[in-house]
Amino acid sequence: MEEPTLSVHELNSLAQAALREAFPREVWVRGEVQKCRVVASGHTYFSLVEKSSTTRDGVQATIDSVLWAGNARRIANALRETPGGRLTEGTEVRIRGRLDVYPVTGRMQFVMSAIDPLFTVGAMAQRREQVMRALSADGLLGRNAAIPMPMLPLRVALITSVDSAAYADFVHELTAAPFAWRLRVVDTLVQGRSAPRSIARAIRAAEASAPDVVVVVRGGGAQTDLAAFDSDVVGRAIARCPVPVLTGIGHETDRSVADEVAHSSFKTPTACAQELVGIVRAVAARNEQVWSRIRQIAAARLDRSDAALENHGRLVRRSVLVHLAREDGRVGEGHRRLRRAALDAPTRVQSRLVGRSARVREVGRARLQTEALHLEHARARLARVPARLGPLLDRLDHREAQVRALDPRRILARGYSLTRGDDGALVRSVADAPAGTRLVTELTDGTVRSRVVAPADTDTDATVADDPAPQEQR
Numbered sequence: 001m002e003e004p005t006l007s008v009h010e011l012n013s014l015a016q017a018a019l020r021e022a023f024p025r026e027v028w029v030r031g032e033v034q035k036c037r038v039v040a041s042g043h044t045y046f047s048l049v050e051k052s053s054t055t056r057d058g059v060q061a062t063i064d065s066v067l068w069a070g071n072a073r074r075i076a077n078a079l080r081e082t083p084g085g086r087l088t089e090g091t092e093v094r095i096r097g098r099l100d101v102y103p104v105t106g107r108m109q110f111v112m113s114a115i116d117p118l119f120t121v122g123a124m125a126q127r128r129e130q131v132m133r134a135l136s137a138d139g140l141l142g143r144n145a146a147i148p149m150p151m152l153p154l155r156v157a158l159i160t161s162v163d164s165a166a167y168a169d170f171v172h173e174l175t176a177a178p179f180a181w182r183l184r185v186v187d188t189l190v191q192g193r194s195a196p197r198s199i200a201r202a203i204r205a206a207e208a209s210a211p212d213v214v215v216v217v218r219g220g221g222a223q224t225d226l227a228a229f230d231s232d233v234v235g236r237a238i239a240r241c242p243v244p245v246l247t248g249i250g251h252e253t254d255r256s257v258a259d260e261v262a263h264s265s266f267k268t269p270t271a272c273a274q275e276l277v278g279i280v281r282a283v284a285a286r287n288e289q290v291w292s293r294i295r296q297i298a299a300a301r302l303d304r305s306d307a308a309l310e311n312h313g314r315l316v317r318r319s320v321l322v323h324l325a326r327e328d329g330r331v332g333e334g335h336r337r338l339r340r341a342a343l344d345a346p347t348r349v350q351s352r353l354v355g356r357s358a359r360v361r362e363v364g365r366a367r368l369q370t371e372a373l374h375l376e377h378a379r380a381r382l383a384r385v386p387a388r389l390g391p392l393l394d395r396l397d398h399r400e401a402q403v404r405a406l407d408p409r410r411i412l413a414r415g416y417s418l419t420r421g422d423d424g425a426l427v428r429s430v431a432d433a434p435a436g437t438r439l440v441t442e443l444t445d446g447t448v449r450s451r452v453v454a455p456a457d458t459d460t461d462a463t464v465a466d467d468p469a470p471q472e473q474r
Helices: 008-022 069-080 117-137 165-175 195-208 223-230 232-239 257-261 269-383 385-405 408-413
Strands: 027-038 044-051 059-067 092-102 107-115 155-160 182-187 213-217 245-248 264-266 418-421 438-443 446-452 464-466
Touching: 008 092, 027 059, 059 069, 069 107, 092 117, 117 223, 117 232, 117 257, 155 165, 155 195, 165 182, 165 213, 165 269, 182 195, 195 213, 195 223, 195 232, 213 269, 223 232, 223 257, 232 257, 245 257, 245 269, 257 264, 264 269, 269 385
Parallel strands: 059 107, 155 182, 155 213, 213 245, 245 264
Antiparallel strands: 027 044, 027 092, 044 059, 092 107, 418 438, 438 446, 446 464
Protein backbone atom coordinates (compact mmCIF):
# COMPACT_ATOMS: atom_id res chain seq x y z
CA MET A 1 0.00 0.00 0.00
CA GLU A 2 1.38 3.39 -0.98
CA GLU A 3 2.28 5.72 1.93
CA PRO A 4 0.12 8.90 2.11
CA THR A 5 1.60 12.16 0.80
CA LEU A 6 0.75 15.33 2.76
CA SER A 7 0.43 18.84 1.47
CA VAL A 8 2.44 21.56 3.15
CA HIS A 9 -0.66 22.98 4.83
CA GLU A 10 -1.64 19.51 6.06
CA LEU A 11 1.85 19.02 7.47
CA ASN A 12 1.73 22.36 9.24
CA SER A 13 -1.75 21.60 10.60
CA LEU A 14 -0.57 18.23 11.98
CA ALA A 15 2.39 19.98 13.62
CA GLN A 16 -0.01 22.52 15.12
CA ALA A 17 -2.23 19.75 16.52
CA ALA A 18 0.77 17.88 17.92
CA LEU A 19 2.12 21.05 19.56
CA ARG A 20 -1.25 21.82 21.16
CA GLU A 21 -1.45 18.25 22.42
CA ALA A 22 2.07 18.52 23.89
CA PHE A 23 1.28 21.90 25.52
CA PRO A 24 -2.44 21.73 26.34
CA ARG A 25 -2.24 24.64 28.79
CA GLU A 26 -0.68 28.09 28.72
CA VAL A 27 2.79 28.52 30.28
CA TRP A 28 4.74 31.43 31.82
CA VAL A 29 7.97 32.45 30.05
CA ARG A 30 10.50 35.14 30.91
CA GLY A 31 12.89 36.90 28.55
CA GLU A 32 13.82 40.23 27.00
CA VAL A 33 11.67 41.93 24.39
CA GLN A 34 13.46 42.65 21.13
CA LYS A 35 12.44 43.70 17.58
CA CYS A 36 9.10 44.91 18.90
CA ARG A 37 6.73 46.38 16.30
CA VAL A 38 3.01 47.18 16.20
CA VAL A 39 1.28 46.80 12.82
CA ALA A 40 -1.71 48.71 11.51
CA SER A 41 -4.14 45.98 12.61
CA GLY A 42 -3.09 46.50 16.23
CA HIS A 43 -1.17 43.23 16.54
CA THR A 44 2.24 43.38 18.25
CA TYR A 45 5.05 41.21 16.94
CA PHE A 46 8.29 40.74 18.88
CA SER A 47 11.07 38.30 19.73
CA LEU A 48 11.45 36.95 23.26
CA VAL A 49 15.18 36.51 23.90
CA GLU A 50 17.16 34.74 26.59
CA LYS A 51 20.47 36.50 27.16
CA SER A 52 23.80 34.73 27.68
CA SER A 53 27.26 36.00 28.50
CA THR A 54 28.98 33.00 26.93
CA THR A 55 27.71 33.25 23.35
CA ARG A 56 29.27 35.58 20.81
CA ASP A 57 26.15 37.65 20.13
CA GLY A 58 24.89 37.48 23.72
CA VAL A 59 21.77 35.49 22.79
CA GLN A 60 21.26 31.95 24.07
CA ALA A 61 17.77 31.34 22.70
CA THR A 62 14.95 33.23 20.98
CA ILE A 63 11.36 32.62 19.97
CA ASP A 64 9.02 34.62 17.76
CA SER A 65 6.06 35.99 19.71
CA VAL A 66 2.81 37.78 18.98
CA LEU A 67 0.24 39.73 20.97
CA TRP A 68 -3.08 39.89 19.17
CA ALA A 69 -4.88 43.22 19.14
CA GLY A 70 -7.76 41.82 21.23
CA ASN A 71 -5.43 40.99 24.13
CA ALA A 72 -3.24 44.08 23.67
CA ARG A 73 -5.80 46.49 25.12
CA ARG A 74 -6.33 44.33 28.20
CA ILE A 75 -2.59 43.97 28.84
CA ALA A 76 -2.05 47.72 28.33
CA ASN A 77 -4.66 48.41 31.02
CA ALA A 78 -2.90 45.99 33.39
CA LEU A 79 0.45 47.70 32.79
CA ARG A 80 -0.99 51.15 33.45
CA GLU A 81 -2.00 50.01 36.94
CA THR A 82 1.68 49.33 37.71
CA PRO A 83 3.88 52.50 37.59
CA GLY A 84 6.81 52.06 35.25
CA GLY A 85 5.53 48.98 33.41
CA ARG A 86 5.42 48.87 29.60
CA LEU A 87 5.97 46.29 26.88
CA THR A 88 8.86 48.02 25.06
CA GLU A 89 12.14 47.19 23.35
CA GLY A 90 14.82 45.91 25.74
CA THR A 91 12.39 45.27 28.63
CA GLU A 92 12.70 42.03 30.59
CA VAL A 93 9.21 40.54 31.01
CA ARG A 94 7.37 37.52 32.39
CA ILE A 95 4.48 36.66 30.07
CA ARG A 96 1.92 33.90 29.77
CA GLY A 97 0.78 32.24 26.55
CA ARG A 98 0.78 29.09 24.46
CA LEU A 99 2.90 27.63 21.70
CA ASP A 100 1.31 27.50 18.27
CA VAL A 101 2.18 26.82 14.64
CA TYR A 102 0.83 29.08 11.94
CA PRO A 103 -0.31 26.68 9.20
CA VAL A 104 0.28 29.14 6.36
CA THR A 105 4.03 29.55 7.03
CA GLY A 106 4.77 26.65 9.37
CA ARG A 107 6.39 29.07 11.79
CA MET A 108 6.23 28.28 15.48
CA GLN A 109 5.40 31.24 17.68
CA PHE A 110 4.47 32.08 21.24
CA VAL A 111 1.00 33.64 21.45
CA MET A 112 0.97 36.02 24.44
CA SER A 113 -2.16 36.40 26.52
CA ALA A 114 -1.02 37.97 29.86
CA ILE A 115 1.90 39.73 31.55
CA ASP A 116 3.28 40.04 35.08
CA PRO A 117 3.92 43.83 35.48
CA LEU A 118 5.49 43.47 38.92
CA PHE A 119 8.12 41.10 37.53
CA THR A 120 9.15 43.67 34.90
CA VAL A 121 9.49 46.49 37.42
CA GLY A 122 11.27 44.26 39.92
CA ALA A 123 13.73 42.98 37.31
CA MET A 124 14.56 46.52 36.31
CA ALA A 125 15.09 47.51 39.94
CA GLN A 126 17.30 44.47 40.52
CA ARG A 127 19.37 45.22 37.42
CA ARG A 128 19.73 48.85 38.46
CA GLU A 129 20.91 47.76 41.90
CA GLN A 130 23.53 45.48 40.32
CA VAL A 131 24.81 48.33 38.16
CA MET A 132 24.99 50.65 41.16
CA ARG A 133 27.01 48.10 43.15
CA ALA A 134 29.45 47.64 40.25
CA LEU A 135 29.92 51.40 39.85
CA SER A 136 30.44 51.80 43.59
CA ALA A 137 33.02 49.01 43.64
CA ASP A 138 34.96 50.81 40.89
CA GLY A 139 34.83 54.15 42.76
CA LEU A 140 32.72 55.87 40.10
CA LEU A 141 29.61 56.95 42.04
CA GLY A 142 30.95 60.30 43.28
CA ARG A 143 33.61 60.87 40.64
CA ASN A 144 31.74 63.30 38.40
CA ALA A 145 30.12 65.08 41.34
CA ALA A 146 33.61 65.90 42.68
CA ILE A 147 34.45 67.96 39.58
CA PRO A 148 34.00 71.68 40.35
CA MET A 149 31.25 73.43 38.41
CA PRO A 150 32.78 76.14 36.15
CA MET A 151 32.14 79.70 37.29
CA LEU A 152 30.61 80.64 33.93
CA PRO A 153 29.29 77.50 32.13
CA LEU A 154 28.45 79.09 28.76
CA ARG A 155 29.81 76.25 26.55
CA VAL A 156 27.11 73.58 26.79
CA ALA A 157 27.10 70.16 25.07
CA LEU A 158 23.48 68.91 24.88
CA ILE A 159 22.89 65.17 24.45
CA THR A 160 19.34 64.24 23.46
CA SER A 161 17.11 63.35 20.53
CA VAL A 162 16.84 66.49 18.40
CA ASP A 163 13.27 65.58 17.43
CA SER A 164 12.05 65.39 21.02
CA ALA A 165 10.12 67.84 23.18
CA ALA A 166 13.00 67.62 25.68
CA TYR A 167 15.32 69.27 23.13
CA ALA A 168 12.80 72.03 22.39
CA ASP A 169 12.12 72.74 26.09
CA PHE A 170 15.80 72.89 27.03
CA VAL A 171 16.88 75.08 24.09
CA HIS A 172 13.93 77.47 24.56
CA GLU A 173 14.69 77.96 28.25
CA LEU A 174 18.41 78.41 27.63
CA THR A 175 18.23 80.84 24.70
CA ALA A 176 15.56 82.95 26.40
CA ALA A 177 18.27 84.18 28.80
CA PRO A 178 20.40 87.10 27.45
CA PHE A 179 23.75 85.35 27.69
CA ALA A 180 26.34 84.34 25.09
CA TRP A 181 25.68 80.59 25.09
CA ARG A 182 27.76 78.31 22.88
CA LEU A 183 25.51 75.28 22.44
CA ARG A 184 26.62 72.07 20.72
CA VAL A 185 23.90 69.44 20.21
CA VAL A 186 24.80 65.73 19.90
CA ASP A 187 21.86 63.72 18.57
CA THR A 188 21.33 60.29 20.14
CA LEU A 189 18.79 57.53 20.70
CA VAL A 190 17.14 57.76 24.12
CA GLN A 191 15.02 54.62 24.05
CA GLY A 192 15.38 51.08 22.81
CA ARG A 193 17.98 48.34 22.66
CA SER A 194 20.68 50.48 20.97
CA ALA A 195 20.10 53.55 23.13
CA PRO A 196 22.69 52.85 25.91
CA ARG A 197 25.66 52.61 23.54
CA SER A 198 24.34 55.52 21.47
CA ILE A 199 24.18 57.72 24.59
CA ALA A 200 27.68 56.65 25.69
CA ARG A 201 29.10 57.47 22.26
CA ALA A 202 27.37 60.85 22.33
CA ILE A 203 28.95 61.67 25.71
CA ARG A 204 32.43 60.84 24.37
CA ALA A 205 31.77 62.93 21.26
CA ALA A 206 30.69 65.85 23.46
CA GLU A 207 33.94 65.63 25.45
CA ALA A 208 35.94 66.27 22.26
CA SER A 209 34.47 69.77 21.93
CA ALA A 210 35.87 70.79 25.36
CA PRO A 211 32.57 72.07 26.83
CA ASP A 212 32.10 73.60 30.26
CA VAL A 213 29.26 71.16 31.04
CA VAL A 214 27.54 68.18 29.39
CA VAL A 215 23.74 67.97 29.66
CA VAL A 216 21.79 64.73 29.12
CA VAL A 217 18.00 65.21 28.84
CA ARG A 218 14.95 63.18 27.87
CA GLY A 219 11.23 63.70 28.23
CA GLY A 220 9.12 61.80 30.75
CA GLY A 221 7.83 58.28 30.23
CA ALA A 222 7.25 54.95 31.86
CA GLN A 223 10.08 53.33 33.76
CA THR A 224 10.60 50.81 30.99
CA ASP A 225 10.97 53.67 28.48
CA LEU A 226 13.86 55.07 30.51
CA ALA A 227 15.70 51.77 30.95
CA ALA A 228 18.64 52.98 28.83
CA PHE A 229 19.62 55.45 31.58
CA ASP A 230 19.89 52.59 34.09
CA SER A 231 22.52 50.78 32.01
CA ASP A 232 26.09 50.21 33.11
CA VAL A 233 27.60 51.67 29.91
CA VAL A 234 25.75 54.99 30.32
CA GLY A 235 26.60 55.19 34.01
CA ARG A 236 30.31 54.67 33.36
CA ALA A 237 30.37 57.18 30.48
CA ILE A 238 28.84 59.86 32.72
CA ALA A 239 31.05 59.04 35.71
CA ARG A 240 34.25 59.22 33.62
CA CYS A 241 33.36 62.44 31.82
CA PRO A 242 36.04 65.08 32.60
CA VAL A 243 33.49 67.90 32.95
CA PRO A 244 30.33 68.14 35.10
CA VAL A 245 27.35 66.22 33.67
CA LEU A 246 23.80 67.47 34.36
CA THR A 247 20.80 65.18 33.79
CA GLY A 248 17.16 66.01 33.19
CA ILE A 249 15.73 62.60 32.34
CA GLY A 250 12.14 63.04 33.49
CA HIS A 251 11.71 60.25 36.06
CA GLU A 252 8.57 60.86 38.02
CA THR A 253 9.57 59.00 41.18
CA ASP A 254 12.78 56.93 41.14
CA ARG A 255 16.24 58.17 40.27
CA SER A 256 18.09 56.43 37.44
CA VAL A 257 21.70 55.26 37.45
CA ALA A 258 22.53 58.28 35.25
CA ASP A 259 21.06 60.59 37.92
CA GLU A 260 23.10 58.90 40.65
CA VAL A 261 26.49 59.24 38.93
CA ALA A 262 25.92 62.69 37.40
CA HIS A 263 27.20 65.91 38.94
CA SER A 264 23.62 67.21 39.34
CA SER A 265 20.23 65.79 38.36
CA PHE A 266 16.89 67.51 37.72
CA LYS A 267 13.34 66.31 37.16
CA THR A 268 12.88 67.87 33.72
CA PRO A 269 14.98 69.30 30.86
CA THR A 270 13.50 72.72 31.61
CA ALA A 271 14.68 72.56 35.23
CA CYS A 272 18.14 71.55 34.00
CA ALA A 273 18.31 74.60 31.71
CA GLN A 274 17.02 76.85 34.51
CA GLU A 275 19.89 75.69 36.72
CA LEU A 276 22.47 76.73 34.13
CA VAL A 277 20.72 80.06 33.58
CA GLY A 278 20.66 80.61 37.35
CA ILE A 279 24.41 79.94 37.66
CA VAL A 280 25.28 82.38 34.87
CA ARG A 281 22.80 84.97 36.13
CA ALA A 282 24.33 84.77 39.63
CA VAL A 283 27.80 85.32 38.18
CA ALA A 284 26.49 88.26 36.15
CA ALA A 285 24.91 89.71 39.30
CA ARG A 286 28.17 89.29 41.23
CA ASN A 287 30.07 90.91 38.38
CA GLU A 288 27.65 93.83 38.43
CA GLN A 289 28.13 94.19 42.19
CA VAL A 290 31.89 94.08 41.74
CA TRP A 291 31.79 96.72 38.99
CA SER A 292 29.51 98.88 41.13
CA ARG A 293 31.96 98.60 44.01
CA ILE A 294 34.84 99.39 41.64
CA ARG A 295 32.99 102.49 40.43
CA GLN A 296 32.43 103.60 44.02
CA ILE A 297 36.07 103.07 44.98
CA ALA A 298 37.25 104.79 41.80
CA ALA A 299 34.96 107.77 42.43
CA ALA A 300 36.22 108.10 46.03
CA ARG A 301 39.83 107.88 44.90
CA LEU A 302 39.22 110.45 42.18
CA ASP A 303 37.73 112.83 44.75
CA ARG A 304 40.77 112.38 46.99
CA SER A 305 43.08 112.81 44.03
CA ASP A 306 41.28 116.01 42.99
CA ALA A 307 41.69 117.45 46.48
CA ALA A 308 45.36 116.46 46.59
CA LEU A 309 45.91 117.91 43.11
CA GLU A 310 44.32 121.20 44.14
CA ASN A 311 46.54 121.36 47.22
CA HIS A 312 49.64 120.61 45.15
CA GLY A 313 48.55 123.29 42.70
CA ARG A 314 48.48 125.91 45.45
CA LEU A 315 51.90 124.81 46.70
CA VAL A 316 53.29 124.97 43.16
CA ARG A 317 51.90 128.46 42.59
CA ARG A 318 53.49 129.75 45.83
CA SER A 319 56.78 128.06 45.00
CA VAL A 320 56.76 129.48 41.48
CA LEU A 321 56.14 133.02 42.75
CA VAL A 322 59.04 132.73 45.20
CA HIS A 323 61.37 131.36 42.51
CA LEU A 324 60.27 134.04 40.05
CA ALA A 325 61.02 136.79 42.55
CA ARG A 326 64.43 135.27 43.29
CA GLU A 327 65.27 134.88 39.62
CA ASP A 328 64.03 138.40 38.88
CA GLY A 329 66.54 139.74 41.39
CA ARG A 330 69.30 137.64 39.80
CA VAL A 331 68.36 138.86 36.33
CA GLY A 332 68.44 142.47 37.49
CA GLU A 333 71.89 142.04 39.04
CA GLY A 334 73.12 140.30 35.88
CA HIS A 335 71.72 143.11 33.75
CA ARG A 336 73.63 145.68 35.78
CA ARG A 337 76.88 143.70 35.54
CA LEU A 338 76.33 143.30 31.82
CA ARG A 339 75.90 147.05 31.35
CA ARG A 340 79.09 147.74 33.29
CA ALA A 341 80.94 145.12 31.29
CA ALA A 342 79.57 146.54 28.03
CA LEU A 343 80.82 150.02 28.93
CA ASP A 344 84.27 148.75 29.95
CA ALA A 345 84.65 146.32 27.06
CA PRO A 346 85.81 148.76 24.27
CA THR A 347 88.66 150.11 26.39
CA ARG A 348 89.83 146.61 27.38
CA VAL A 349 89.56 145.35 23.81
CA GLN A 350 91.50 148.30 22.39
CA SER A 351 94.26 147.80 24.97
CA ARG A 352 94.47 144.11 24.11
CA LEU A 353 94.57 144.87 20.36
CA VAL A 354 97.51 147.28 20.80
CA GLY A 355 99.47 144.72 22.78
CA ARG A 356 98.67 141.95 20.30
CA SER A 357 99.66 144.17 17.31
CA ALA A 358 103.09 144.88 18.83
CA ARG A 359 103.69 141.16 19.46
CA VAL A 360 102.65 140.30 15.91
CA ARG A 361 105.12 142.83 14.45
CA GLU A 362 107.98 141.50 16.57
CA VAL A 363 107.23 137.89 15.69
CA GLY A 364 106.90 138.80 11.98
CA ARG A 365 110.28 140.50 11.87
CA ALA A 366 111.98 137.55 13.57
CA ARG A 367 110.29 135.05 11.21
CA LEU A 368 111.32 137.09 8.14
CA GLN A 369 114.96 137.20 9.27
CA THR A 370 114.94 133.41 9.81
CA GLU A 371 113.38 132.68 6.40
CA ALA A 372 115.88 135.05 4.69
CA LEU A 373 118.77 133.06 6.19
CA HIS A 374 117.19 129.78 4.98
CA LEU A 375 116.79 131.24 1.50
CA GLU A 376 120.43 132.34 1.37
CA HIS A 377 121.63 128.86 2.36
CA ALA A 378 119.42 127.28 -0.35
CA ARG A 379 120.80 129.66 -3.00
CA ALA A 380 124.38 128.66 -2.06
CA ARG A 381 123.52 124.92 -2.34
CA LEU A 382 121.96 125.44 -5.78
CA ALA A 383 125.11 127.21 -6.99
CA ARG A 384 127.11 124.03 -6.22
CA VAL A 385 124.76 121.71 -8.21
CA PRO A 386 126.18 122.28 -11.79
CA ALA A 387 129.63 121.23 -10.66
CA ARG A 388 128.21 117.91 -9.37
CA LEU A 389 126.06 117.22 -12.46
CA GLY A 390 128.98 117.24 -15.00
CA PRO A 391 130.57 113.88 -14.06
CA LEU A 392 127.10 112.27 -13.71
CA LEU A 393 126.09 113.34 -17.23
CA ASP A 394 129.36 111.93 -18.65
CA ARG A 395 128.70 108.57 -16.96
CA LEU A 396 125.15 108.54 -18.31
CA ASP A 397 126.37 109.11 -21.91
CA HIS A 398 128.87 106.25 -21.54
CA ARG A 399 126.20 103.87 -20.29
CA GLU A 400 123.85 104.84 -23.13
CA ALA A 401 126.55 103.97 -25.69
CA GLN A 402 127.02 100.56 -24.05
CA VAL A 403 123.27 99.84 -24.16
CA ARG A 404 123.07 100.72 -27.85
CA ALA A 405 126.01 98.45 -28.59
CA LEU A 406 124.32 95.50 -26.80
CA ASP A 407 120.86 96.05 -28.32
CA PRO A 408 119.64 92.69 -29.86
CA ARG A 409 118.13 94.55 -32.78
CA ARG A 410 121.62 95.43 -33.98
CA ILE A 411 122.35 91.68 -34.05
CA LEU A 412 119.07 91.01 -35.91
CA ALA A 413 120.07 93.57 -38.51
CA ARG A 414 123.10 91.43 -39.30
CA GLY A 415 120.82 88.42 -40.20
CA TYR A 416 120.19 86.80 -36.83
CA SER A 417 116.72 86.06 -35.37
CA LEU A 418 115.06 85.28 -31.97
CA THR A 419 112.56 82.39 -31.60
CA ARG A 420 110.09 82.20 -28.73
CA GLY A 421 107.27 79.89 -27.81
CA ASP A 422 103.65 80.97 -27.25
CA ASP A 423 104.54 81.67 -23.65
CA GLY A 424 107.24 84.18 -24.72
CA ALA A 425 110.17 82.01 -23.50
CA LEU A 426 113.25 81.83 -25.80
CA VAL A 427 113.69 78.53 -27.64
CA ARG A 428 117.33 77.62 -27.09
CA SER A 429 117.16 73.89 -27.83
CA VAL A 430 115.20 71.43 -30.01
CA ALA A 431 113.95 69.90 -26.80
CA ASP A 432 112.17 73.19 -26.08
CA ALA A 433 109.95 72.74 -29.23
CA PRO A 434 108.14 69.35 -29.28
CA ALA A 435 105.64 68.53 -32.06
CA GLY A 436 102.68 70.85 -32.11
CA THR A 437 104.55 73.75 -30.49
CA ARG A 438 103.68 77.17 -31.93
CA LEU A 439 106.69 79.42 -32.47
CA VAL A 440 107.13 83.19 -32.90
CA THR A 441 110.34 84.19 -34.73
CA GLU A 442 111.44 87.82 -34.44
CA LEU A 443 113.40 89.32 -37.37
CA THR A 444 114.77 92.82 -37.82
CA ASP A 445 111.64 94.07 -39.63
CA GLY A 446 108.85 91.95 -38.04
CA THR A 447 107.80 88.54 -36.68
CA VAL A 448 106.98 85.17 -38.28
CA ARG A 449 104.63 82.60 -36.65
CA SER A 450 105.11 78.83 -37.24
CA ARG A 451 104.27 75.40 -35.78
CA VAL A 452 106.44 72.28 -35.23
CA VAL A 453 104.89 69.32 -37.17
CA ALA A 454 107.61 66.63 -36.71
CA PRO A 455 108.91 65.48 -33.36
CA ALA A 456 112.32 66.71 -32.46
CA ASP A 457 115.28 64.36 -31.89
CA THR A 458 119.02 64.73 -31.73
CA ASP A 459 119.81 63.20 -35.16
CA THR A 460 117.35 65.04 -37.39
CA ASP A 461 116.18 68.55 -37.53
CA ALA A 462 112.60 69.37 -36.50
CA THR A 463 110.22 70.11 -39.34
CA VAL A 464 108.45 73.41 -39.11
CA ALA A 465 105.32 74.32 -41.04
CA ASP A 466 104.13 77.76 -41.81
CA ASP A 467 101.51 78.92 -39.40
CA PRO A 468 98.38 80.08 -41.20
CA ALA A 469 98.31 83.13 -39.00
CA PRO A 470 99.31 86.34 -40.82
CA GLN A 471 102.80 87.76 -40.39
CA GLU A 472 103.02 90.46 -37.83
CA GLN A 473 104.97 93.54 -38.85
CA ARG A 474 106.64 95.80 -36.36
